[in-house]
Amino acid sequence: MVHKSIETKYMEARDNVLRSLVNCDRRTFLKVSAAAAAAAATAGVAFPHSFQPVTVTDTDENGKSNEVFRFAYISDSHLYDKQINDRFVRSLLRAVDDVNELDPQPDFVFYGGDLAQLGAASELELGAEILKNVKAPLKMMVGEHDWYLDLGQKWRELFGDDRYSWEHKGVKFVVLNSVIEDDFWTARGMSPQERMGTVAGLDNGIQSRFKVGEAQRQWLSSQLESVPNDKPLVVFSHSPLYKYYENWNFWTDDADEVQAILKRFDKVTVIHGHTHQLLTNRIGNIYFHGMLSTAWPWPYAPQGLPELTVQMNRPDPFNSQDGCGMGQVRVHDDGLVDKVYDLWNRNPVTVSREYMKSFGKTDKPKSANRSSY
């Protein structure tokens, strides 16, 4: 089979339609082209270019949509003061612009943590100032970069509790602070800045592994006590709530215990940050989806990558926003979600509930042609 470029295919398709014109009467023309289109469809013509629709309207056999609502997210912005690093600020601005341009507007916008880079009050204030411009209601979650300078003092002042829950359109939402670390700094005599600097480095072995911690697990249990098993549950967490790669703290130490609490629910979705990449996992009934960063992409870890993850292509460093972006979560009446990654300068990727339900057998996202190695 001769390889044909996309331009050739496009022009051939156009030429074919034109040649089938009988006369130039517009109505006739439209009839002819409709027939041609139908013919192509029944012939099962497949065009391999990578177009994916931005908004796919899910319909059942009756043509009814069963999406109940959607929310958007922005995550991992890692802001320095504007004079120090303008690039990360610009990326957050772009994400806010994207979210504000969504039509229809999402029910709420969720911020996935790591708003600041070094936990400084000025960084958090800068982030808060920018996020004020999000049109939809805003929900915040803390990341380790926000926390370890002053252990959450400024965060609470600006954004309130680091853990909370609420209900929305029949779904229970819980926000965790899953970046708790055992004290590694006191024995070393570290200053707050040193502590924060240590936590800010991904690949040093000094900081402790993330955990939810017993107190918070108890809190979680109590929040979920009155929730029936069949109620859809969405848990927001900065760390992944499973064990992916310990060296980079793509890890929650007490993941097993947390998953045990979530085990009884039929439909649990975990939306997490920290990993700065397209990431998908399923453990039992729990579906895990990562959020993109606005600031920079991480490579995939050398081991531990969940099987369900279809990698995103390696980013091009010339484009500092490649592999980054924001995203959306579409919640359906079956209590499950489609996770949309709105990657900048790429087609959006949807990891659908069909894909998750089938353990990756159907509705697979397009494979990367340039994966990590």
Next chain:
Amino acid sequence: MITRNYVVASLVGLAVVVAASSFQKPQDSNKVKVRLCDGETTTEVAASETKTQAGGQAIANKLMAAWLAKHPGRWKMPAQGNKAQQDPDAIIEKRHKIMPPYDNSALLGKGQSEGDTYGNFTKRDLMIWERETKKMVVHGARVFHNAKLLGSTISVSCDMCHPDASNTHPETYPKYQTQIGKAVLLRDMINWCLEHPVRAKPMAEDDPRLRAMEAYIYAQRKGKVLQYNRH
């Protein structure tokens, strides 16, 4: 400290002696021209300056600076203040899980014949090879993880996008680097990253930081097959 003062004092003394011996009476009789022992470098000071230790120190500093400006790279001054910020090698090595270098023990004591020195390596030889190579690699890891040492103007360090030097693919060089528009070596790509994502000044070819980083990146990919121009 004390030794330094003696050195300074003797430098000043030398300068003064030279000044005396190569005395040039300037217009203003209150000024003295002081010449360094290289016979060329000079500076002009008030006569009173030559009489105090502080003054002498100032003169010595001036002459030294002038000499260094004329002979770049001849004398590497210790970095001011960076010592405190730089963790020692042992800590870097442990923290960043540096790959161990190749094990050369097979070469121990294996000269072709008894007492043959050529090709006959001792434990000490192997240690020297390893220690020196490791130091270079470890320094690379140090710079790689340190935005200040890199000279980043936006506080970005390499490990932000390349934790543990991942996703660097040094085994694929030389290659046509699409971002650069020509065929390059790994160090050229490091410099490109310095200029763009890191927003630092690109480093000179012989900059020890650049060479050390290249060493670290290669070290972390130990055992990978070379595949030049792999994209």
Next chain:
Amino acid sequence: MLIRHWLPAFVPLAAAVLGSLFAVANGCSSVPEQPFANQPTTNGSVSLAARAADTSQQGRMHGAEAMDRQEAELGKLLALQDWDQAPTGVDQEIWESLVPEDNEMTAARVELGRKLYFDTRLSRDNTVSCATCHDVTRGFTDQRMVSEGVGEKLGRRNAPTTMNAALFTPMFLDGRSPTLEHQAGQPILNPVEMAMPNREAVVEKLSKIEDYRQAFPAAYGREVNYADIERAIATFERTLVFLDSPFDRFFAGDDDAISEDAKKGWELFNGKARCATCHPINSSNPSGTDSRFHNVGVSARKQNFEKLAKQALDALAEDASEATLDRLAVSTDLSELGRFMLTKNRPDIGAFRTLQLRNVGITGPYMHDGSMHTLWDVMDHYNKGGEDNPYLDGGIEALALSEDEINQLVELMFTLTDSRFSGQNDAKRAEQRARAAKERPFRDTELAMRKKLGFEDRVMKHK
């Protein structure tokens, strides 16, 4: 579920439908490049009245130099050569790969193509030839914002130069022509360009001309036919290689070939100014283009650009809605969506081809719509990080270049003009410098120096 499977198949045909609808809107010809004729261009182009009044235009149809004078000029510029050998500046292996197997270059084919290129009889009213908009004396383009065709109709896009066209695929600013041959055959049928009604009419017209009845069999062993018309023109265009510039001599090692400022410009080009990634210049690719498509924000200046993009995306996501696409095609201007109309890929929204930098000094005005008149304008645009829009290529960012650095880069760009045009190059440089001294409409120093950030104005207005 059914619809989901249907959709990918439908989409390219939707493109076909769209293309056809453009044709329908313009009277049943096929595949126009710009569907909406007679829309006025934005500031800068000469009005029809002014053109009529300008007596220096005597004998100039649509502003072009007379064909015979162009041919004479070309004779001075190009020597005959053995076209098996790569022309100066092109790698031999690359050259061989550029010439298609079914269109080997022979003297007969070059000559036939040359005749066709300058032949206004290829247009409906015998006033427009390829050379009208790709004029030998005007940088092988027309040095206008957008081009003018039969009936003084204006297009929507700036005409790229035919110089060095041999080196690229795909062709057109949205890259819809896969080959040089294919491109050659498109403007002939475009109602706002050469306006022939269909291929058969072209073949019929040429078949009546004795010269062509002889030349086609001599060149291709076949009677006049459309595919060979395309081949012949493409063959002639392949001879238009102009890669002999002061820059080339500098690149080869002659340090005196360009000024110190231009050399600094070359360093910036490869460094701080970030040009080399989309505009690489090396011995295998001397043209200064990556042959890819980028949204650098030029289309974002059109007021309804984002609305159009949204409409197009929504339309394509919905069930097979011909009616929506139909409505869109007729009532809006989708031309600004660029490459997207071909691939339906989101990154291609508002994306246009990276054009070559060769001879850029004499092929203004610049950008896909010709909206930038000087290279200083181009530099100002890039320096501030393009124009913010949701589809902006993230590789475009503020550069913080100083005025001196901008001047050095512009100086470099003028060294890329082939020495055979050095007189015109100098004149253009002076003209542009004078114009840039008076106005710099795209300059925004606050954005360039990162005092204000991209997207800041768009976002911080709310609340």
